Amino acid sequence: MSLNKVLPPALLGILSHLIIKRNEPRRLTSNLVLGCLVLPLIVARSTNPRDIVFSYIVLYATWISSVVLYRLSPLHPLARFPGPVLAKVSKLWGVWVSSRGHQHLVLKSLHDKHGPIVRIGPNELSICDSDAVLSVLGAEGLPKGTYYDARQDPTAPRNLIVLRGEEHAQRRKLWNRGMSSESLLEYAEVISKRALQLSEKLEAAGGQVDLAAWIGYFSFDFMGDMAFGGGFEMLRDNGDKEGLWEVMDSFTYAAALVSHVPWGALAIQRLSWVAKPLLALRKFGVDCATKRIKQGATKKDLWYHLTDEAGLEKTRPLVPNVIAEGALAIIAGSDTAATALCALMYLLLTHPESMNRAREEVDSVYPPGSNALDTRLHDQLHFLQACTSEALRLHPPVPTNGPRIVPLGSKGKVIAGQFIPEGTQIYVPPYCLHRDPRYFSPSPDEFIPERWFKEGAADNLAFIPFSYGPANCVGRNLARQEILMVTSLLLQQFDIEIAEKEDFVPSVFEDALHDQFVCSRGKLRVRLSKRS
Numbered sequence: 412m413s414l415n416k417v418l419p420p421a422l423l424g425i426l427s428h429l430i431i432k433r434n435e436p437r438r439l440t441s442n443l444v445l446g447c448l449v450l451p452l453i454v455a456r457s458t459n460p461r462d463i464v465f466s467y468i469v470l471y472a473t474w475i476s477s478v479v480l481y482r483l484s485p486l487h488p489l490a491r492f493p494g495p496v497l498a499k500v501s502k503l504w505g506v507w508v509s510s511r512g513h514q515h516l517v518l519k520s521l522h523d524k525h526g527p528i529v530r531i532g533p534n535e536l537s538i539c540d541s542d543a544v545l546s547v548l549g550a551e552g553l554p555k556g557t558y559y560d561a562r563q564d565p566t567a568p569r570n571l572i573v574l575r576g577e578e579h580a581q582r583r584k585l586w587n588r589g590m591s592s593e594s595l596l597e598y599a600e601v602i603s604k605r606a607l608q609l610s611e612k613l614e615a616a617g618g619q620v621d622l623a624a625w626i627g628y629f630s631f632d633f634m635g636d637m638a639f640g641g642g643f644e645m646l647r648d649n650g651d652k653e654g655l656w657e658v659m660d661s662f663t664y665a666a667a668l669v670s671h672v673p674w675g676a677l678a679i680q681r682l683s684w685v686a687k688p689l690l691a692l693r694k695f696g697v698d699c700a701t702k703r704i705k706q707g708a709t710k711k712d713l714w715y716h717l718t719d720e721a722g723l724e725k726t727r728p729l730v731p732n733v734i735a736e737g738a739l740a741i742i743a744g745s746d747t748a749a750t751a752l753c754a755l756m757y758l759l760l761t762h763p764e765s766m767n768r769a770r771e772e773v774d775s776v777y778p779p780g781s782n783a784l785d786t787r788l789h790d791q792l793h794f795l796q797a798c799t800s801e802a803l804r805l806h807p808p809v810p811t812n813g814p815r816i817v818p819l820g821s822k823g824k825v826i827a828g829q830f831i832p833e834g835t836q837i838y839v840p841p842y843c844l845h846r847d848p849r850y851f852s853p854s855p856d857e858f859i860p861e862r863w864f865k866e867g868a869a870d871n872l873a874f875i876p877f878s879y880g881p882a883n884c885v886g887r888n889l890a891r892q893e894i895l896m897v898t899s900l901l902l903q904q905f906d907i908e909i910a911e912k913e914d915f916v917p918s919v920f921e922d923a924l925h926d927q928f929v930c931s932r933g934k935l936r937v938r939l940s941k942r943s
């Protein structure tokens with residue numbers, strides 16, 4: 412092949428890279444990508460199919476080589492940060508790691524090896540340093556990264572988790588109202604009803620049960636009640652008869668992969684295994700909302716606040732927006748709380764001394780026959796509160812969280828003592844911070860609830876199971892209330908131990924915690940007997 416056949420597509424390949432540089436396209440339909448599909452045809456200057464194919468091969472080979480060499484070269488603005496070569500080259504590394512469900516463990520081992528700042532994408536860093544909590548997540552921090560765009564259902568209105576700036580602040584006002592201490596009192600009634608149903612069901616199931624599954628049914632039913640005034644009946648049906656759990660799981664798994672490659676999101680969202688759960692989730696939201704609207708306001712649930720039924724805003728929120736928020740509540744509030752509850756039960760069951768102490772405390776605060784769901788006594792559950800924090804520390808239900816971005820045009824920002832150039836996405840992973848000996852000593856990997864009694868422990872900036880700053884978890888107080896209520900009731904009502912102790916391998920429970928942004932769980936088989 413002559414030079415004049417190689418040179419035009421090769422130059423075009425390099426030019427395409429120079430134009431994109433660090434600005435990855437957000438959509439496959441971007442003009443540039445379309446151009447690259449058509450231009451090789453033009454620069455081939457031939458109608459011979461072989462020449463045309465050759466032109467395509469040369470263009471893409473030079474383009475890809477140019478991208479790879481640049482990303483690995485000292486010229487790249489993140490060149491000085493260590494990290495796996497494949498991660499520096501392509502975001503497909505992130506997709507691969509997420510597909511295995513162990514992103515949090517991979518990041519932890521990278522931080523153990525390389526220190527507090529690791530390059531985990533061509534333009535991405537993971538920063539395990541409490542300084543980043545303030546400067547990335549805090550009030551003066553950074554906006555959410557492009558990762559979040561791919562989590563958005565393209566045909567539905569945007570919900571709180573993907574909104575930014577003023578729009579986020581406005582929507583958050585409604586959520587804050589729905590999570591005020593006055594509202595939490597109302598929700599305690601709803602939690603009580605479902606927690607008692609859980610206890611009855613566990614008693615009826617008797618003997619050995621998969622506690623993780625039952626806790627899952629409880630938390631989905633409760634969030635359905637909260638968001639739409641009812642919807643799920645998994646406890647009643649002894650399982651997920653409508654397959655909604657599977658829908659939710661497929662959705663979170665697909666979203667966890669797609670979020671790494673927003674440019675592929677639109678195409679991937681059209682794949683049937685991604686589109687089906689999205690459609691099913693949307694249909695579920697619309698059905699529940701329609702029912703809730705017909706039913707009217709019977710109680711002040713989350714829907715009441717999100718639709719501003721009290722009429723406190725100048726303009727009422729639109730119903731489609733509220734449906735999107737309701738679906739978010741189910742996704743953000745059910746799996747997270749279920750994982751936290753399961754992790755707490757698992758840690759108590761595998762640490763008999765702590766279990767005994769927690770039970771003694773519950774017995775003294777809620778003696779037999781008294782109401783273990785009375786939230787006014789939560790202040791007295793010092794040890795159980797410490798166990799809850801310790802469970803959230805060791806197994807944060809959102810172990811990696813989504814990245815923030817140093818905005819383009821901002822000229823960069825100093826974070827954890829390092830200059831980070833604009834356009835860089837930054838993760839501040841809770842799982843890594845929570846197990847860092849600089850912040851949790853001694854024995855950061857051990858379950859030691861007593862560490863929370865040390866002076867200042869509650870103010871530890873490195874403890875971020877609910878994230879931090881203006882986009883932190885709006886449901887954190889509700890989650891803690893839910894965890895304390897359910898655990899108090901279970902400990903008051905049942906003797907619980909691990910089933911088939913001799914075959915029990917603790918790592919199986921921990922390995923089954925898959926990081927799909929929110930953690931999915933495996934089984935937790937226990938033997939239950941009603942306390943006399």
Ligand code: HEM
Nearest residue numbers: 572740743744747748751808809877878882884885886890
């Ligand atoms: C133990 C249970 C929970 C944990 C560990 C947890 C954790 C988190 C985390 C880490 C975030 C930040 C996500 C991000 O930065 O992208 C978040 C956001 C959020 N959580 Fe939770 N969450 C829990 C329970 C709940 C509950 C019960 C609700 C109630 C509906 C809820 C609703 C939300 C919402 C709406 C957001 C978005 C907040 C915003 O962007 O302003 N969460 N949660």
